Amino acid sequence: MKTVVQEKRTHPNRLGIGGWFYGGKFGVERYIFALHRLAGLGILLYFIIHIFVTGAKIHGQAAWQSAMSSVSGPLFHIGEYLVFAAIAFHGLNGIRLILAEFGLVLGKPKRPVYPYTTANMRVRVLTWSLMILAVILMFVGGYDFFLMH
Amino acid sequence: MRESTLWFWHLIAGVVILFVLGIHIGVMHLDKILQAIGLLSSSDVLAYASVLARAKSIGYLIVYLLLIGFALYHGFYGLRSMILEISMSKTAEKIVNWVIVLFGLALFVYGAYAIIVGYTIATNAA
Numbered sequence: 001m002k003t004v005v006q007e008k009r010t011h012p013n014r015l016g017i018g019g020w021f022y023g024g025k026f027g028v029e030r031y032i033f034a035l036h037r038l039a040g041l042g043i044l045l046y047f048i049i050h051i052f053v054t055g056a057k058i059h060g061q062a063a064w065q066s067a068m069s070s071v072s073g074p075l076f077h078i079g080e081y082l083v084f085a086a087i088a089f090h091g092l093n094g095i096r097l098i099l100a101e102f103g104l105v106l107g108k109p110k111r112p113v114y115p116y117t118t119a120n121m122r123v124r125v126l127t128w129s130l131m132i133l134a135v136i137l138m139f140v141g142g143y144d145f146f147l148m149h
Numbered sequence: 150m151r152e153s154t155l156w157f158w159h160l161i162a163g164v165v166i167l168f169v170l171g172i173h174i175g176v177m178h179l180d181k182i183l184q185a186i187g188l189l190s191s192s193d194v195l196a197y198a199s200v201l202a203r204a205k206s207i208g209y210l211i212v213y214l215l216l217i218g219f220a221l222y223h224g225f226y227g228l229r230s231m232i233l234e235i236s237m238s239k240t241a242e243k244i245v246n247w248v249i250v251l252f253g254l255a256l257f258v259y260g261a262y263a264i265i266v267g268y269t270i271a272t273n274a275a
Contacts, residue, residue, distance in 0.1 A: 012236045020231065037231060044224035051217070051256055055263040057204070058270065061197040068195055084178055087170065094163050101160060141178060148181035 027120050029127060036093050039086035046083045081145045088137040092130040096123065155226060162223040169216045176203075205271035210264065217260040225253040 015022055020037065023030035056067035099105045105126055106119040175183060176194065183189035192199050203209045229249045233242060 016235065019234065037227070040224070040227050041231075044228060047220060047224060048256060051260045051263070055259065057197075057200050058263050058266040064197050064200060080178070084174065087174060091167055091170070094167070098160050098163055140182065144179050144182045148185075 028124075029120055032093060032127070032131075036090055036097075039090040042086050043083060043090060077145065077149075081142065084141045084145065085138045088141065089131075089134045092134040092137070096126055096130050099126070159223055159226045162219040162226075165215055165219045166223055169212045170220065172212055173216060200267075201271040201274060204264075204267040205274075210268050213264045214261060217257060217264065221253050221257050221260070225249050 021034045023034065053067050053071055056063045096105070100119075100123055105123050107117075107122040109119075110116055176189065180189060180194045184191045192202075229245065232245050232249075237245075
């Protein structure tokens with residue numbers, strides 16, 4: 001009787017942690033994706049600390065003010081701005097990811113007959129529009145952060 | 150739970166966060182611009198009085214609770230996806246899952262507690 005050796009269903013992650021950032025010759029979206037994750041991690045780290053810092057409000061005015069003064073100064077201000085910028089980027093890029101996930105901006109599938117467009121190429125206008133919007137938001141935020149405060 | 154269900158909620162959370170974090174960031178960090186064009190009443194948004202004023206509003210209570218729940222889910226699901234891309238044994242994956250769930254729940258409980266206690270303090274002070 002012949003024995004059938006079942007093929008292993010998973011394969012080792014050859015790139016390891018490098019695969020988080022290395023995208024080879026994939027398009028710009030692949031590198032935006034790496035940045036999307038990096039921004040996401042940064043926001044998550046900020047968010048966890050933010051919960052504890054602002055949680056001080058339940059211990060009264062003195063606790064609140066001491067919590068606020070412990071995260072003040074130019075370094076924290078710049079750090080907060082980086083979080084703002086990360087959120088602007090991550091959020092606007094996320095709009096494209098969600099739209100694409102539900103197949104709303106990819107166009108109809110076409111036969112790959114030269115010259116043809118891929119889904120990524122059809123979504124690229126949106127990709128760059130959202131990135132430009134993110135940069136505008138970063139400038140608006142920068143104006144509020146550094147020129148009005 | 151099925152992976153596709155978790156992923157679906159990750160997307161839904163993303164959409165919810167877009168709105169509630171948009172409000173939160175707008176009020177807290179675009180405050181001077183919004184005050185200059187009259188969309189926000191003039192005040193120091195970080196003063197304790199402003200904190201209480203927001204805490205006692207039902208609108209902010211809803212925004213904060215939605216934000217803490219959906220953002221923690223979204224963030225920890227995202228972190229988990231990145232960690233699970235590393236090849237590891239099934240046991241290690243289970244440990245990662247449990248650590249993520251416990252951390253997320255603990256932060257949610259503390260955060261929601263702070264929001265609700267803040268609401269009680271602010272409504273009693275008024």
